[in-house]
Amino acid sequence: MPSAFTRRRFLGGSLALTATGLLAACGRGSTPGASGSGAWSFTDDVGATARLDGMPTRVAGLNDAIASLWNYGVTPVASFGYTALDDDVNFAGKDLGKVKQVGRTYGEIDIDALAAAQPQLIVAHAYPVDGEGTIDKEKPLYGFKDLKQQETIASIAPIVAIAMTGTARDVVARTTELASAVGVTGQTLDKHKKDYDAAADRLRAATASGVSAMAIAAYPSDGVHIAKAPDDPALRSYTELGLEYPDPGGDGYYWRQVSWENIGDYRTDVVLYSIRDGLDAEELRKQPTFAKLPAAESGQLYPWEFSSMDYVAQARTLNQLAENLEKARKVT
Template sequence: MRSSLSRRAFLGGSLALGATGLLAACGGGTSNDRPSGREGGSGAWSFTDDTGNTVSLDRRPTRIAGLNDAIASLWNYGIVPVASFGYTALADDVNFEGKDTSEVTEVGTTYGQIDIEALAAQRPDVIVTHAYPVDSSGKLDPKKPLYGFNDLDQQKLVGEIAPIVAIAMAGSATGVVDRTVELAKSLGVTDDDLAGPKKEYEAARDRLREVARKGLTVMAVAAYPSDGVHIAKAQDDPALRSYVELGLSYPDPGGSEYYWQSVSWENISDYRTDVVLYSLRAMDGDAMLDQPTFAQLPAAKAGQVYPWEFSSMDYVAQARTIDNLAENLERARKVT
C-alpha cells in the first residue's frame, strides 16, 4: 500500500492513519453444502487473469469466494458467493444493498485481515480479487500483494486454499467491466442473463454522453479537515476515465504523483470547475462548504457539489452509478 492516500480506500474502503499518512478503498443465499448459484460443468475450466496467471480446474467452479468488490459484480450476474473479505462488512457496503447476505460467510471485514481457517472451511473452488496498478501506465507489480491481502505471505496462504483470479483495475472502466463479464461467462452466466443489465448500462452511458454536451468541467476529490484536498486524476481512475471517454471534462490538476494531486485548503481556490464530486468516505459536501476557501469556488457558490460514488465493475452497478451522476449533472449549469 502507498503511504499517501490510497485511491481504493478513498473510493469505498476504510481509511486509517499510518505513520506517514493515510493508507489504503441478485440471487438467493448459499450454504456450506450448496454451490454458489450455478451448476458446475462436467468439463474442464480455465481462465487467464490480468496478472497473466492461468487457472485450470477439472470442472467449472461453483463455490466462489473473494474480495467484496469482485464478488459484488458476480452476484449482480446471479453468482452468489460463499465467502467474502474486504475493507468493511457487507452490511456497510452499498454494493450489497438489497441482497440477503445472511448465508455468506464474512471472513474479513477490515482490509488485510482474513480468517484463513474460516475461508478454508467454506471450501471455495476459486477466489476472486482485483489488482491495482502502481503507476499511470497500468503496470502491475508482482512483488506487491493483490488487492485485499495484507502481504504476499497471506496471499500465498489463501492461494493454498483455492486458486486466485485477479481482474486489473486499470485503464478504462469499460475494459474492467468487459473483463468481469468474461469471468462471469466462464462461470456459467449466459448472454441471456446479461442482455437486460447490458441494455440498462448502455442507456446510462448514453444519458451521460448527452449531458456531457453541456460542457461542464468536473473535479472529483477526497477532502479532510487537516489534510487538505486530494484531487483525483481522471486518467488514473477507471470510472472517471470512462466518463471522459463519454465527453465529460475533468481538467488535469497537474503534479507528478500517481492518481492524486494534493492541495492545501488555502490553495484550493486555484482549482475552479463547474462541479465538484466528493468522496463518500471523506468530508461530505456540507462539511467542505464550511471551509471558507472551498466555499468561494464557483461550484460551491452554485450548489453544484455532489457525491462521487464507487461501485463494482459490472453492468448493474455501473448503470446505477452513471445514472446518479447524470441526474446530478443534468441540473447543473456552467458557472466558470
C-alpha cells in the same frame, strides 16, 4: 490513501476455457467441489491460470470483485475487503446473510473462516503502480495484507485477479468474461449491457452542457486529494462520454494532493466527493476555503460512488451522474 479508489485499465489477460459447451449447462449448486463434467481454466490479468476439474460454483473474494458477480446472479460464499458489506453501497438490497464476511478491514482476513466457507475460486483485483498500467507482481493483489497472506489463501482455492486499468468499459468487459466463465448466461449479460449502453447515452447527452467536474477525497488534516481521470477507469469513461474534467497537474500517480489554503485554485462547476471515505458535502462546506469554490456556493457537490465494475453497477452510477449533471449549471 488512495488505493481504495484507484481503478485501472485491462492489462490484457486472456480467457481460457476448456469444454466451453458445458458451461451453460452447469448450475450453481451449493455443494463443495467444482461442478461440471469437463476441466475448467481461467487466465487472469497477472498471467496466472486457475485450473479446476469443473466450473466453480462456490466463489469468494474481495468485496469489489464479488459485487460484480453477485449483480449477475452469482451469490458469493465469503467476502473480505475495505469495509463491511453493510457499509458498502454495492451491496444495497442484497441478502447479506448468505455471505460469510471474513474480513471487514483492509488486509485483515480470518483465514480459518474463509477455509470453512469452502470456496472453489477466489476473486480479487490488481492495481497498477503507475499511469502506464504496470502491475508489480512483487506486491500482493488488492485486498491482501502481504504476499504471505495471499499465498496462504491461494492454498485454499485458486485466486484470479482482474486488473483495474484503463477505461471502465474495458474493465467491465473483462469482468463479464469472468462472469461468463463461472456460468452467467449470455442472455443475462446482454440484458444488463443494454441498460449500461442506455445509461452511457444519457450521460453523453448530459455532458453536452459543458459542465466541468473534479472528483475528490478530502480530510481535515490532509487537505484535498483530486483524482486524475486518466488513472481511474470510471472517471476516464466519463471523459470519453464528454465530461469536462480539468487535469489537476502534478507528477504523482492517480492523486494530486492540494492543501486547503490552495484549493481555491481548482475551480470546477461540479465537485464529486467520495462516499467511501473522506468528508461529505456538509463537512466540506464547513471548510472556509472550500466553501468559496463555485461548486460549493452553487450547491453542486454530488456523491462520487465507488461502483463495482459490472454493467449493473455502472449503469446505476452513470444514470445518477447524468441526473446530477442535468440539473447542474455552468458557474465558472
